[in-house]
Amino acid sequence: MDDKVRPIDVTTVQERVYQELRNALYQGRFMPGEVLTIRALAAALGTSPMPVREAIQRLVTENALTQLPNRTFQVASLTSETYDEWIRLRCEVEGYAAQRAAQRATPAICNRLRKINRDFGAAIEAEDASGMLQGNQHFHFAVYEVAESDTLLKIIGSLWLRFGPVLAFVQHVPGSIDMFRRGVSVHERVVAAMERHDTAEARFALALDIRAAASWFRRHHFGAPVEVTAGDAALPRSSRRSRAF
Amino acid sequence: MDDKVRPIDVTTVQERVYQELRNALYQGRFMPGEVLTIRALAAALGTSPMPVREAIQRLVTENALTQLPNRTFQVASLTSETYDEWIRLRCEVEGYAAQRAAQRATPAICNRLRKINRDFGAAIEAEDASGMLQGNQHFHFAVYEVAESDTLLKIIGSLWLRFGPVLAFVQHVPGSIDMFRRGVSVHERVVAAMERHDTAEARFALALDIRAAASWFRRHHFGAPVEVTAGDAALPRSSRRSRAF
DNA sequence: CAATCAATTTTGTGATCACATATCGACGAT
DNA sequence: ATCGTCGATATGTGATCACAAAATTGATTG
Numbered sequence: 001m002d003d004k005v006r007p008i009d010v011t012t013v014q015e016r017v018y019q020e021l022r023n024a025l026y027q028g029r030f031m032p033g034e035v036l037t038i039r040a041l042a043a044a045l046g047t048s049p050m051p052v053r054e055a056i057q058r059l060v061t062e063n064a065l066t067q068l069p070n071r072t073f074q075v076a077s078l079t080s081e082t083y084d085e086w087i088r089l090r091c092e093v094e095g096y097a098a099q100r101a102a103q104r105a106t107p108a109i110c111n112r113l114r115k116i117n118r119d120f121g122a123a124i125e126a127e128d129a130s131g132m133l134q135g136n137q138h139f140h141f142a143v144y145e146v147a148e149s150d151t152l153l154k155i156i157g158s159l160w161l162r163f164g165p166v167l168a169f170v171q172h173v174p175g176s177i178d179m180f181r182r183g184v185s186v187h188e189r190v191v192a193a194m195e196r197h198d199t200a201e202a203r204f205a206l207a208l209d210i211r212a213a214a215s216w217f218r219r220h221h222f223g224a225p226v227e228v229t230a231g232d233a234a235l236p237r238s239s240r241r242s243r244a245f
Numbered sequence: 246m247d248d249k250v251r252p253i254d255v256t257t258v259q260e261r262v263y264q265e266l267r268n269a270l271y272q273g274r275f276m277p278g279e280v281l282t283i284r285a286l287a288a289a290l291g292t293s294p295m296p297v298r299e300a301i302q303r304l305v306t307e308n309a310l311t312q313l314p315n316r317t318f319q320v321a322s323l324t325s326e327t328y329d330e331w332i333r334l335r336c337e338v339e340g341y342a343a344q345r346a347a348q349r350a351t352p353a354i355c356n357r358l359r360k361i362n363r364d365f366g367a368a369i370e371a372e373d374a375s376g377m378l379q380g381n382q383h384f385h386f387a388v389y390e391v392a393e394s395d396t397l398l399k400i401i402g403s404l405w406l407r408f409g410p411v412l413a414f415v416q417h418v419p420g421s422i423d424m425f426r427r428g429v430s431v432h433e434r435v436v437a438a439m440e441r442h443d444t445a446e447a448r449f450a451l452a453l454d455i456r457a458a459a460s461w462f463r464r465h466h467f468g469a470p471v472e473v474t475a476g477d478a479a480l481p482r483s484s485r486r487s488r489a490f
Numbered sequence: 491c492a493a494t495c496a497a498t499t500t501t502g503t504g505a506t507c508a509c510a511t512a513t514c515g516a517c518g519a520t
Numbered sequence: 521a522t523c524g525t526c527g528a529t530a531t532g533t534g535a536t537c538a539c540a541a542a543a544t545t546g547a548t549t550g
Contacts, residue, residue, distance in 0.1 A: 012316075012533065014302075037501065048535050053502080057259070057299050058306040063396060070542065071257075071502050085394050089341075096337045149330050151308060155400065257503065282531065293505050298532080315512065316532050 014051035017041075018058055025064055025075070025161055026137070027130070028168025032077035036065065064161040075165050080222045087214040090159050091207040094144065097156060098190060101146035102202035105194035109146055113191045116142050121184045129171040132180050139187055143206070146194075169221055179216045183209060259296035262286075263303055270309055270320070270406055271382070272375070273413025277322035281310065309406040320410050325467045332459040335404050336452040339389065342401060343435060346391035347447035350439035354391055358439070361387050362432045369425045374416040377425050384432055388451070391439075414466055424461045428454060 021041075024030055038056065042049040056073055059065040066076045078086060120135030137160070144156055170176050186209040193202035266286075269275055283301065287294040301318055304310040311321045323331060365380030382405070389401055415421050431454040438446035 014533080039501070049502090050534050050536090054299055054302050054533095057303055061303045061306055063399065072542090073502090082396070085396060089394075089397060089400075092337065092341045096334075149334075151327070151330060152334060154308065155334075259503080284531070294532090295504050295506090317512085318532090 012051070013047055014054045017045055017047065017051045018055035020045065021055055021059060022064075022161065025059075025164040027133070028164050028166075028171075030075045030165055031168065032075055032165040034165075035072055035074045037072070059161075062158045062161055064158070064164075076162055078162065078166055080218075083214075083218065083222070086159065086162060087210065090156075090210050093152070093159065094140070094156055094210060095203040095207040097144040097147045097149070097152055098194075098206035099199045099203040100149065100152075101143050102194045102197055102199040104146050104148060105197065107195070110191050110195045113139065113142055113194070114188070117184060117187045117191065120187070121181075124177060124180045124184065127177065129176075132176075133167055133170070136180070136183060143190065143194075166217070166221075170217065173217075173220045175220075179213060182212060186212065257296070258292055259299045262290055262292065262296045263300035265290065266300055266304060267309075267406065270304075270409040272378070273409050273411075273416075275320045275410055276413065277320055277410040279410075280317055280319045282317070304406075307403045307406055309403070309409075321407055323407065323411055325463075328459075328463065328467070331404065331407060332455065335401075335455050338397070338404065339385070339401055339455060340448040340452040342389040342392040342394070342397055343439075343451035344444045344448040345394065345397075346388050347439045347442055347444040349391050349393060350442065352440070355436050355440045358384065358387055358436045359433070362429060362436065365432070366426075366429045369422060369429065372422065374421075377421075378412055378415070381425070381428060388435065388439075411462070411466075415462065418462075418465045420465075424458060427457060431457065 030036075036056065038049045038052050041056075042052045045052065056065060060067050060073070064076055065073050067073055116135070116139045120132070120139055123131030123135045141153075141156075144153055147153075186205060189205040190202055190209065193199075193205055275281075281301065283294045283297050286301075287297045290297065301310060305312050305318070309321055310318050312318055361380075361384045365377070365384055368376030368380045386398075386401075389398055392398075431450060434450040435447055435454065438444075438450055
């Protein structure tokens with residue numbers, strides 16, 4: 001019977017609105033600090049305000065949107081201070097995901113990851129700005145899916161949600177090509193570690209990827225000379241003890 | 246003028262409903278798997294269904310509630326498999342919070358934590374079941390607050406939310422007193438590590454606290470002999486390399 | 491020309507209504 | 521006796537309305 005009919009879309013309107021807003025945030029279609037009004041979104045989406053307000057409330061609980069005391073909503077923006085905070089959190093959580101992925105990696109999985117990373121590299125050489133962002137995201141989440149933890153995946157998704165509007169800036173920064181190129185080689189390092197089931201190295205390499213991109217972006221966006229020193233978050237090798245952040 | 250009147254509660258009804266449900270979940274007033282209906286909750290809370298549905302949706306995005314394909318809501322329950330998953334996540338995230346707390350600890354903070362831990366111990370000796378749970382929660386979050394990261398605190402709050410209904414069972418298990426007593430001494434170990442700014446030890450000790458309580462609970466609830474071996478999540482000492490989970 | 495105040499519009503919030511679907515129970519046919 | 525059908529009830533979902541507070545606008549005044 002499965003070949004006769006296909007399952008239809010039974011998701012609720014609110015869910016579709018939520019996913020649409022989520023994608024828009026991921027892809028940086030909203031600017032940080034941009035204010036959102038329920039009625040305007042409802043009109044743009046072609047629905048009533050009702051599903052929109054519920055979707056917006058969900059995004060507020062995920063810290064993707066902020067509700068001001070005026071009760072108006074705006075796209076959450078990362079200040080210079082909270083930026084570091086989020087980067088370190090990402091190193092911890094996504095590093096852990098890479099660690100778990102390294103345990104479960106198979107040759108087939110590693111080949112698939114290499115394919116994805118090659119596509120990422122192709123987008124870079126083609127200077128396809130949005131393709132780079134999507135390719136990078138594609139690789140990271142492909143790694144995290146290997147960790148086989150739905151809840152972990154959801155948490156990481158929430159973390160990324162907050163960086164979507166920030167990533168929108170990256171496309172306008174000259175020299176981002178070089179940064180992405182370095183990303184490709186670090187990704188390869190992650191896959192190589194996964195292949196050897198070297199969990200600590202996988203965790204370190206992935207945290208390195210995040211940290212490198214973060215400090216590059218910090219230089220070009222906040223203009224601060226101080227780099228993010230998430231350092232021991234990944235505890236790369238044996239004898240390193242925790243130093244101050 | 247400030248001494249004439251005090252600020253009144255200007256939060257929205259939806260927010261208060263959300264907090265009320267949150268507290269109820271924390272304290273285990275709902276059983277895992279219990280189904281919740283919007284209208285019934287609205288009647289019990291004395292409001293219209295409107296604020297309730299938004300609050301419920303927020304809890305669904307936090308994975309504290311589940312929405313079945315029937316579109317009905319139920320309190321999320323931890324199966325034997327997902328249980329381990331959440332425990333390991335807690336070791337990672339809360340261990341990281343303890344690590345950060347150890348960097349920022351001051352003698353005054355450590356004294357306050359010891360005071361909180363003594364209150365926890367007092368509740369145990371008084372065999373005050375709900376006092377134990379609250380005392381334990383109080384200590385943990387007091388540690389996490391020292392980490393000075395609002396977002397980290399929120400994430401941990403979401404993780405705990407899922408364990409609230411599970412904790413409700415603990416009160417009915419005989420012998421929980423001994424488990425809690427061991428908790429007090431592990432807490433002391435955490436504080437001692439914080440006092441020395443020994444970040445790795447603080448992280449390990451706190452993960453140990455979670456792990457020990459988790460395996461105790463697993464024995465008495467799921468009846469499985471296999472213990473949670475979150476092992477290297479905390480990377481306690483120098484030369485340990487990652488072993489399989 | 492700048493500042494202030496009132497009128498108007500906008501916006502989030504909550505309540506109510508309408509509707510499709512799911513659930514459960516009774517009844518009847520095979 | 522079992523399965524299927526029909527009807528009644530309950531429940532989530534979406535739309536619309538009402539209202540208070542905030543934002544905006546425009547006129548008026550110093």
